[in-house]
Amino acid sequence: MADESIAEKLDQLEKDISLTHDIVHGDDRTSVSTENGLVPSHAKAARDGEQAIIRKLQPTVEDINGHADYVSRQVKEADTIREAIAVSEKSCSQYAEEARKGAEDAKNIKEIPVQNGKTGRFLSTDGHSVSWQPVPDELPSQQDHAGKVLGTDGATLQWQYPKETPNELPDKTGKGGRWLKTDGSAVSWQSLPEPPPPLPEQDGQAGKVLGTDGSQAVWQSPKEIPEELPPQSGQGGKWLKTDGNHPQWQQLPDPPEPLPEQNNNGGKFLSTNGSQAQWQKIHDLLPPLPDQDGHDNKVLMTDGTTSIWRDVSAIVAIPVGVVILFYNSGTLPDKWLECNGQSFNAVLYPKLSKLLGKNTVPNFREVENQRYIIKADDSPNIEVDEPTRVTADTIAAKVQAINHEVLDFGTVSKNSRYVKDNPFGESPVLLFVEVVKYSVRTWFSPGWYVNNYSRTGESYGVRAGRYDNNTIVIQTGTAGVTSSLETMTGASADQGTLSSAGCRVHVWQVGV
Numbered sequence: 001m002a003d004e005s006i007a008e009k010l011d012q013l014e015k016d017i018s019l020t021h022d023i024v025h026g027d028d029r030t031s032v033s034t035e036n037g038l039v040p041s042h043a044k045a046a047r048d049g050e051q052a053i054i055r056k057l058q059p060t061v062e063d064i065n066g067h068a069d070y071v072s073r074q075v076k077e078a079d080t081i082r083e084a085i086a087v088s089e090k091s092c093s094q095y096a097e098e099a100r101k102g103a104e105d106a107k108n109i110k111e112i113p114v115q116n117g118k119t120g121r122f123l124s125t126d127g128h129s130v131s132w133q134p135v136p137d138e139l140p141s142q143q144d145h146a147g148k149v150l151g152t153d154g155a156t157l158q159w160q161y162p163k164e165t166p167n168e169l170p171d172k173t174g175k176g177g178r179w180l181k182t183d184g185s186a187v188s189w190q191s192l193p194e195p196p197p198p199l200p201e202q203d204g205q206a207g208k209v210l211g212t213d214g215s216q217a218v219w220q221s222p223k224e225i226p227e228e229l230p231p232q233s234g235q236g237g238k239w240l241k242t243d244g245n246h247p248q249w250q251q252l253p254d255p256p257e258p259l260p261e262q263n264n265n266g267g268k269f270l271s272t273n274g275s276q277a278q279w280q281k282i283h284d285l286l287p288p289l290p291d292q293d294g295h296d297n298k299v300l301m302t303d304g305t306t307s308i309w310r311d312v313s314a315i316v317a318i319p320v321g322v323v324i325l326f327y328n329s330g331t332l333p334d335k336w337l338e339c340n341g342q343s344f345n346a347v348l349y350p351k352l353s354k355l356l357g358k359n360t361v362p363n364f365r366e367v368e369n370q371r372y373i374i375k376a377d378d379s380p381n382i383e384v385d386e387p388t389r390v391t392a393d394t395i396a397a398k399v400q401a402i403n404h405e406v407l408d409f410g411t412v413s414k415n416s417r418y419v420k421d422n423p424f425g426e427s428p429v430l431l432f433v434e435v436v437k438y439s440v441r442t443w444f445s446p447g448w449y450v451n452n453y454s455r456t457g458e459s460y461g462v463r464a465g466r467y468d469n470n471t472i473v474i475q476t477g478t479a480g481v482t483s484s485l486e487t488m489t490g491a492s493a494d495q496g497t498l499s500s501a502g503c504r505v506h507v508w509q510v511g512v
Helices: 002-024 041-108 350-356 392-402
Strands: 031-034 037-040 121-125 130-134 149-152 157-160 179-182 187-190 209-212 217-220 238-242 247-251 269-272 277-280 298-302 307-311 323-327 336-338 371-375 404-413 417-421 429-437 442-444 448-450 459-467 471-476 500-509
Touching: 121 149, 149 179, 404 417, 404 471, 429 459, 429 471, 471 500
Parallel strands: none
Antiparallel strands: 031 037, 121 130, 121 179, 149 157, 179 187, 209 217, 238 247, 269 277, 298 307, 298 323, 323 371, 336 371, 404 500, 417 471, 429 442, 429 500, 448 459, 459 471
């Protein structure tokens, strides 16, 4: 479009020049009046034409100059393109030459060398032939060599771009940075092994050998060289053993025989007669019992050498929890329970409950024709007028004496929780919490009060409870362990509002 505009302006310029020529060389008799008088009309026209030509030529000259700049830029871009093409042609020539050389090198590799006996080595080339080489102690730096393979020039190792390999090599896709290894029959790409740690300082270690403590290598004095191993031929499957003087090959011991069937053998133990194992009951291994005839209502006791039948009165001093054999099919001695898995009242037998950690006795009923009994209580008997009547006060006093504990929680603070073990294990308990003001040494119940009147929700007091995990827990109020108003808390004494105080909890066992 720029060329067409310039052509049109040049045509118009030629027309203007022609018109001027006609005016200049036309009839000079024609005159026109000017401020300088009469002048030939063709002279004035010539001047006017000259000015008109100048005015018309001005934009044309500017367009020509702009077009010249545009053409100059196009020429420079063309020169740049020609230079880039020349560089590309040179690079293509170089790549073609490298490809030709690579193809020639590949032709020289006709097959992988023999792999047998080359386990753990890698394939290397000196530029003319390939061979299996051991993995070096130290690898050259791997930085900025991704996608290259480890090669050698016959003297040193270096990272090189992989050249075309024969068909027998495995696929190289995605194997950048790995090395070619053989197991003696086939090759595969594997990650390079971690280089070994550097050797420890060798100065002053002459005559020593390199050993390890399991974590690092150290120089050690050589120990006495062991004697030569015995011949290994024909000793397959054996292991080397020593009697303290000489090593010898021996058979591994036979594995133990499988255990006999365990189903329906609960409560038994494993015994052997020297050739095979079998499940047996406890009484099968006990020594023969002394004659039981005429020893009804007696118990079996031992003096450390022999066992004899003794009267029940002889077992009064036995502590709670002891199990003995009792020969009788009738009534058990007082304060003894039969070991038949039965449950018992923890209130009546608190020591046994605490000792066993539960309210059931062991089960020894699988012992045929024999009864085992366990001492359940060692407290003194209550003297009463009639064997079948005991006053309520006496029972209450006895129960309180044998199943009451006091837990000392020390000083407790507001908005806190404290935990202690239940002194009666799994047994249910009754709890009563008290706090003390040390200035007056008065124990009292703090009660529990929530300030709903002011709608703050603040709480005062101490609460106690038993959790299922056999613990006693106390929780103090968010605002204090006591309140200044006993009418609000139900406390037995008004000791003011305390943020901390001594605390104890009474615990009574209440049975099952």
